[in-house]
Amino acid sequence: MSTVIEVTDVTKTYRKSEALRGVTLALQPDRIYGLLGRNGAGKTTLMSILTAQGFASSGEVRVFGEHPYENERVLNRICFIRESQKYPDSFTAEHAFKSAALFFANWSQELADRLVTDFQLPLRRNIKKLSRGQLSAVGVIIGLASRAELTFFDEPYLGLDAVARQLFYDRLVEDYSRHPRTVVLSSHLIDEVANLLEHVIVIDQGRIIMDDDAETIRGSAFTVVGSAEKVRTFLGGREVVHSDNFASLASVTALGTLNESETREAAELGLELAPVSLQQLIVRKTMSASPASSGAADRPLSEVAR
Amino acid sequence: MLIDNGRPIFLQIAERIESDIIDGTLAEESQVPSTxxxxxxxxxxxxxxxxxxxxxxxxxxxxxxxxxxxxVSTGARAVLMQRRREEFFDQYVQPLAREARKLGIEPDELADMIRQGEHAIQGGTQ
Amino acid sequence: MNRVVKVMRMQLANRWIFIGIPLIILAASFLLTLIIWSFIPNDGGVRISGGSQAVMWYFFALGIQSLTLTFPFSQGLSITRRTFFLGTLSLFSLIALITAVTYWLLGLVEQGTGGWGVGGSFFALDWIADGPWYQPIAFYFAVMMALFLIGFWSATIYKRWQATGLLIVGISVALALVGTLYVIGSRNAWPEVGAFLGSQTQLAVAGWFAVLALAPCRRFVPHPASGRALVGSAVKWNRPRHAESVPLPTLLHRIP
Structure with missing residues (x-):
């Protein structure tokens, strides 16, 4: 199978800041990718460049083997509805869907109709008068019903309540099962989307800090809690990504897996072991990977940490 | 939460199917849901x-x-039962013994408690 | 179906915008003019109304909107900039042509009915309606296209360089105008200019409008192949490899 997206050493510099720094990626077909990271980490910038809506300052971009810029052969197969997607003021949701149906070869009106019912979206109301959540629903519906070979969802849930978000995740899994395609889902609500992802890409301050199968990452770290001294003995030379101390107790997150005898040893030392979720690990990593971000310490965790 | 976020999900799915086979929810030669x-x-x-x-x-x-x-293959249940029995000691007996020692519960006392627990379950199911 | 045609259909998804509203504006401004004419006593002279330009200004606004709102939407649907530009321009040309022909036809009616029976002049304005049939059509067409494209380009410049860019361009245009006036005045050339303007035919004026409208496409923004943009080389642009063949104004290439 051929690679869908190939990015080599892409940087994006705005006047004062670097939005992307040396990003190199390869995305395989028919997988659901999670593009995770904090707000402002560079997720939208990267997706804009991949869809030729934005431009890289340097580096190579190949989508379906070609440069996407002004390239109809490539763009025909892509759908990218932005988080803050603009629609013509005069449009209703119905106009937007009719337009989308013109341009996406695999458009499923049946799916669109069903999603409209699911999200209880008023079709004939002027788009300017829709709530933030309803506006997001319009984008989600276009993204799903387009069935584009390469679909980007950029934080698609803004203003959607928990029920509507779950609906989106369910429909995504369901339709993807029947019509496999490459999906890139950008999000900072990691726990919510973690189980949907086959592959995880974590971006932090414009750099890719994680690029691996979700299942590999899930088993790749553990947390030990117990007396600080015993924890230290137990961990030995393992790579620690995070540690918390409280009186004589320590809670340490370390990389690696534990075999049976190590698990037994921990139990005998009276240490507690806990698995580390994708979200916890990403939070730990994005915090440890950004020592330069001491300025961001006043907002240390944002939503990600919770 | 049906799925525990910290462990590989494919393992959890496999374990769930195994449990369903062991407790008979999925009988041998019956069809398993699709992926x-x-x-x-x-x-x-x-x-x-x-x-x-x-x-x-x-x-x-x-x-x-x-x-x-x-x-489900014929004989799957027996294979899985055997495997789970082997894991039983590590997974349940050892932690139990360790906790008992911590609390000063003597081995004989522990054995009595296990018997009582067994009675309670039987009472509950009748 | 051709994607350019699809862009036209997308723009027409809400038919009111390009068809319904212009018709209403035209009908309303015409009715209003008729009512006003009926109020003022008829002294036998010709009564001229500028009401027919109302629709044209509406197209100026449409030019702005089609870039600020419809363009970002078209990007969400993965439409190339070239296709979007060609589709929008085609639709616009079509509508401008229909409007121009309508104006010409209504102008004929106007002349045939003695100015709607009240000596009014709404469509067949003096000078514009003089001469062969194609002259007023070309004139109206060119004016509408100019207004639409000026709206479109202003919005483009605004999107690319924000208010500063628009200001710089605006000031530059104003300076150029003032400079021209100064040169004419300092050389006492007004009589010649007057003679020149007087000698212009409708067709020639239409031509001037066309130059004005298309200037951003060709002249004052170079072709993308040159790799340089309007306000200069301050911003470097990495020209995509296959873009050489793209016959599209640089400005549109550069909108992020």
């Missing part, structure tokens, strides 16, 4: 669900019939 059905039910990536199911196919707990679906 897409697993994916939709547990709200997980279909590839992950497939990985869990394939692990059991590789173990010959399940077998595939082309174009029809997947089924």
């Amino acid at each position: 897409n059905e697993f994916a939709a039910f547990y709200r997980i990536n279909p590839a992950t669900a497939a990985k869990g199911v394939n692990r059991l196919v590789d173990d010959r707990i399940l077998y595939k019939q082309r174009g029809i679906g997947m089924f």
